[in-house]
Amino acid sequence: MIKILIVDDEKPICDLIEMNLSAAGYHCTAVMDGLEALDLIEQQSFDLILLDIMLPGADGYDIMEYIRPLQIPVIFITARHEVRDRVKGLRLGADDYLVKPFDIVELAARVEAVLRRYNKTEQILEAGDVVVDVEARRVTKAGRPVVLTNKEFGLLVLFLRNRNVALFRETIYEKVWEGEYDGDSRTLDLHVQRLRRKLGWEHCLVAVYKVGYRLEI
Numbered sequence: 001m002i003k004i005l006i007v008d009d010e011k012p013i014c015d016l017i018e019m020n021l022s023a024a025g026y027h028c029t030a031v032m033d034g035l036e037a038l039d040l041i042e043q044q045s046f047d048l049i050l051l052d053i054m055l056p057g058a059d060g061y062d063i064m065e066y067i068r069p070l071q072i073p074v075i076f077i078t079a080r081h082e083v084r085d086r087v088k089g090l091r092l093g094a095d096d097y098l099v100k101p102f103d104i105v106e107l108a109a110r111v112e113a114v115l116r117r118y119n120k121t122e123q124i125l126e127a128g129d130v131v132v133d134v135e136a137r138r139v140t141k142a143g144r145p146v147v148l149t150n151k152e153f154g155l156l157v158l159f160l161r162n163r164n165v166a167l168f169r170e171t172i173y174e175k176v177w178e179g180e181y182d183g184d185s186r187t188l189d190l191h192v193q194r195l196r197r198k199l200g201w202e203h204c205l206v207a208v209y210k211v212g213y214r215l216e217i
Helices: 011-023 034-043 060-070 083-091 104-117 150-161 169-176 186-199
Strands: 003-007 027-031 048-051 074-078 096-099 124-127 130-133 138-141 205-208 212-215
Touching (some): 003 011, 003 034, 011 027, 027 034, 060 074, 074 104, 083 096, 130 150, 150 169, 186 205
Parallel strands (some): 003 027
Antiparallel strands (some): 124 130
């Protein structure tokens, strides 16, 4: 399982990130102090670090200097939005820079993109009796193969990597159809209905009023 360290001195943000990324299948550890983060990095191995800049004990820049030789991917998550702050973080070796407040779906997408860049994405996704081998594009339910179209498969992976998160129609369309949402929801709704029926997910792949869909696991 992919291990992610969350370092942020705001507990509500730590809790929000940990809840959503854990629901997406990642193993998350959260700390709110820079020195505590350094101790954990010495003791354990992590696949990705989500790092605030303004921290007690040691700030994010100091931590970045320390872990740079370890070649652990880092995404800065901070309220500092000025260009010079972004440039400094990226020059120190960060892989991405996200400014607060942020959309949790965008964070999940950036996490996935950085992990994919390092060949660390989870290739086996599970939800109940449904198992997805992403690389082989193979889906089984209770051990039996399920035949999906390319778009249905794309939807399934998107929902599994964002489980318990309400996804906007625009986001779903852009991720799966790789184009701008034109306001026509019939294509998306049809594919979701077929996916529900094939996986028996009539009660867990739910419509969210005026938003889109959420996979409740």
